[in-house]
Amino acid sequence: xxxxxxxxxxxxxxxxxxxxxxxxxxxxxxxxxxxxxxxxxxxxxxxxxxxxxxxxxxxxxxxxxxxxxxxxxxxxxxxxxxxxxxxxxxxxxxxxxxxxxxxxxxxx
Amino acid sequence: xxxxxxxxxxxxxxxxxxxxxxxxxxxxxxxxxxxxxxxxxxxxxxxxxxxxxxxxxxxxxxxxxxxxxxxxxxxxxxxxxxxxxxxxxxxxxxxxxxxxxxxxxxxxxxxxxxxxx
Numbered sequence: 001x002x003x004x005x006x007x008x009x010x011x012x013x014x015x016x017x018x019x020x021x022x023x024x025x026x027x028x029x030x031x032x033x034x035x036x037x038x039x040x041x042x043x044x045x046x047x048x049x050x051x052x053x054x055x056x057x058x059x060x061x062x063x064x065x066x067x068x069x070x071x072x073x074x075x076x077x078x079x080x081x082x083x084x085x086x087x088x089x090x091x092x093x094x095x096x097x098x099x100x101x102x103x104x105x106x107x108x
Numbered sequence: 109x110x111x112x113x114x115x116x117x118x119x120x121x122x123x124x125x126x127x128x129x130x131x132x133x134x135x136x137x138x139x140x141x142x143x144x145x146x147x148x149x150x151x152x153x154x155x156x157x158x159x160x161x162x163x164x165x166x167x168x169x170x171x172x173x174x175x176x177x178x179x180x181x182x183x184x185x186x187x188x189x190x191x192x193x194x195x196x197x198x199x200x201x202x203x204x205x206x207x208x209x210x211x212x213x214x215x216x217x218x219x220x221x222x223x224x225x
Contacts, residue, residue, distance in 0.1 A: 034213060042199060042216035043151075088151065094139065094205070095164060097215070098151040 003029040004091050006099035014107050017079050021102045023089030024071040030094040033065055033072050038086045038101070046074070046087075079106045110134045112202050112217035120223045126188040129220045131165065132181055133202030140183045141167075141214060142175055143199040151199070158205055190224045197221050 003026045013019055023033065032050045036043035047056045049065035049072060055064050060079075065072045076083055084106045090096040113132045121127055133140050142154040155165040165175060168194055170193070176211040177183045201214035 036216075041218050045213045045215065048213050091149075094156055094158075095153055098148050 002092065002097040003048055004089055004097050004099035006089050008101050008102060009100065010103040010105070012105045012107060013079055014078055017106075019037045019076045019079060019083075019103070019104060020073065021070060021074040021076075021087050021089075023074070023091075025089075025091040025097075025099075026070065027097055028093070030067070030091060032091070034090045034096065035063055035072075035074050036088040036090065038088055039084075043088055046059050056094075076104070079104075081106050081108055112200055112215055114198075114200050114217040114220050116220055118216060118221045118223075120225065121190055122225050123191055123214040124189040125224075126186065127190045127194075127222060127224075129185045129198055129200075129222070131181065131183040131200030131202075131217055133200070134215055135181070137202035137204050137215075138180075139190070139203045139205045139214075140177060141203075142183070142185050143201065143216075145199060145219075146194045146196045154185070154198075187222075190222075192224045195222055195224050 005024050007022045008024055032048050034048050035046040037046055047063045052067040060077045063074045086103050087100040088101045091093040115130045138159050140157040143151050144154055145151045154168045156163050157177050160177040174186045196220045199219045200217040203214045
């Protein structure tokens with residue numbers, strides 16, 4: 001059975017802090033690892049990673065994949081209150097298995 | 109601004125009633141996914157279509173759930189009869205599969221919050 005484990009389950013930081021979110025996986029068919037941000041409603045796409053060692057960046061967010069060790073990290077630097085959300089990791093091919101998510105709360 | 113649309117946004121119904129949720133994928137996308145999200149189970153894939161053909165519905169309770177794509181602009185998820193345990197947020201997502209099993213990111217709709225009393 002496919003397994004995607006995210007850690008920590010939740011964390012609270014102050015504005016300006018840096019956070020690191022972890023995602024480890026065991027899946028039958030790996031094609032990509034995706035990160036999503038979910039605020040009040042639908043998940044919104046952040047990154048798709050397919051190759052090891054190549055960092056994807058978007059503003060203050062960055063992510064990297066290690067296919068040998070079967071994990072990925074998502075970093076958020078200089079956090080802002082608008083970064084408060086649930087961050088979801090999903091792994092697979094067309095059939096994505098989602099982790100339970102990490103709830104990030106950024107306090108002013 | 110292309111986006112996936114879903115209707116209704118909220119639905120409250122009584123046990124035993126039929127529920128139909130609709131999704132309009134982003135124009136040009138050829139894959140459609142139905143997900144269910146609950147606090148206990150997180151996001152679960154219910155069904156997957158590519159070029160309107162159902163390719164995987166293994167995550168869906170077959171006795172009461174059905175998913176169809178009558179045309180390229182409409183996907184439906186039906187529950188008949190509904191039960192309280194079906195209460196959840198149902199998301200539709202669409203994407204573009206360019207060859208074989210390859211695919212790109214999935215774009216999620218706003219979801220339908222279903223409450224079955």
